[in-house]
Amino acid sequence: MNITNSFSPSAEFLRGGVLKAQIDTGNDFLGSSIDESYMDYVHPHWRQYQAPEPYQHFLLGLAYFVxxxxxxxxxxxxxxxxFTTKSLQSPSNAFVANLAIFDALMMSKLPLFVVNSVVEGQLFGKIGCDIYGLIGSYSGMGAAVTNAAIAFDRYRTIAFPLDGRLGMKAAIGLIIFTxxxxxxxxxxxxxxVWSRFAPEGYLTTCSFDYMTEGKSTQLFTMTIFSWAYVFPLLLIAMFYSKILSHVREHEKMLKEQARRMNVKSLSQGDNEKSAEIRIAKVAISIVFLFICGWTPYALVALIGCFGDRxxxxxTFSMFPAIACKTVACIDPWIYAINHPRFRAEIQKKVPWLCIYSNDAKSSDNRSTVSDVSEVKSETA
Structure with a gap:
């Protein structure tokens, strides 16, 4: 599919007089310091704006470096x-490790952005843009469907604690599926083959093309919006709604049994159930972060394709990118802080982080029942 012509500095852009006015006044337009052959890939919409001030590139580069x-x-x-702690290698933790791999993949492209901010453009041109977009696409969509897999695993574990837990082989199969x-x-x-990766915003980042006019772009945008955002969120919402429904039924059953037995409560000894619900809360936190991180980006793509450009x-288009990178940054810290066994093992490896406290020991004991039962089910 040859769509290069739609990005060329064409009459569509020049007839507005914006570029001509900027040239006449001596103001730099966005991308003026970039090689003209690469500018052919930049949509005319971005070229009507003045170039950001150097301090704006510096602040973005500094934020991405942190x-x-x-x-x-x-x-x-x-x-x-x-991967180095055998007691943590359960199916549930395998999904979290897979999420961390996708998030680390997201982090791996940030050095390129920092360098791009220094040169105020794409240092490696078209191939750099394509690689940047490819990494972002894999990490973003992979994290989305991994969050759905985490929700599915939590649902199976909580709703069917005896015979519904996923084994390690099933977990690996789902990870490959992500x-x-x-x-x-x-x-x-x-x-x-269909659409392309194109520069956006300050032209230091790249994403799939949601700006080119035409039915093909609109169809691709709606398809990837559904594939990478809507479908995973629907699965997540379905599984967690079932978890909440099951928990409510479980609590109702315990109260009914306690009433019949003339005791105050039966839930105090239900340590395994409490541990699973606690871990589910961690997963819900990660999913909430995913929604906060990727909803702005989805809205930007829809506005660029269908809305008021x-x-x-x-500047507006750069903030959603910061949001999704920030979520990929704090995902592992949220999990490490809330999972006692992960917290304890990380503290052993890097004591200077000081993320493990004495009050975590009781929580660690509560989670032991769950972890042991998972290991037994895997080795059976």
Whole structure:
């Protein structure tokens, strides 16, 4: 599919007189310092704006550098802790480790953004833009469907604690599925079979093309919006609503039994159920972060494709990207803080983090019943 012409500095852009006015006044337009051959890939919409001030590039680069350091440290701690601690290698934790891998993948492209902010453009041109978009596509869609897998695992564990737990083979199969899920709409734009990756905002980042006019762009945008955002969220909402319904039924049953036995409560000894519900709360927190991180980006894509493009200023379009990177940064810290066994193991590996406290020991004991039962089910 040849769509290069639609990005060229064409009459569509020049007839507004914006570029001509900027040239006449001596003001730099967005991308004026970028090689003209690469500017052919930039949609005319972005070229009507003046170039950001150097301090804006500096602040964004600084913010992304902080996110890179904190996010890569957190995700690598989760990944290393999972693969080096046998007692943590349960199916449930495998999904969290997979989420950390996708988030670490998201972090891996941030050095390129920092360098791009220094040069105020794409240092490696078209291939750099394509690789940046490919990594973002895999990590974003992979994290979405992994959150759905976490929700499914929690539902099976809580609703069917005796015979519904996923084994390690089933978990690995689902993890492979998450990577396969992210592949089609990462590869298609990379090879320009359908859509493409194109610069956006300050032209230091790239995403799938949601700006080119035409039915093909609109169809691709709606397809990837459904594939990467709507479907995973529907699955997440369905599984967690079932979890909440099951918990309510469970509590109602305990109260009824307690009433018949003339005792105050039967729930105090239900340690395994309490541990599973606690872990489910952690998963819900991660899912909530995903919604906060990716909803703004989805809205920007829909506005760029179907809405009022006057809202799509370069600065406005950069904030959703920061949101999704921030979520990928804090995901592992949320999990490490809330999971006692992960917290204890991370504290052993990096004592200077000081994330493990004495009050975690009782929570660790409560989660032991759950972890042991998971290991037994895997080895049976």
């Amino acid at each position: 996110i890179l350091v904190v996010g890569m440290l957190g995700n690598m701690l989760v990944i290393v802790t999972f 990577w396969l899920w992210a592949t089609p709409f990462s590869i298609l734009p990379f090879f320009e 006057t809202l799509m200023t370069p």
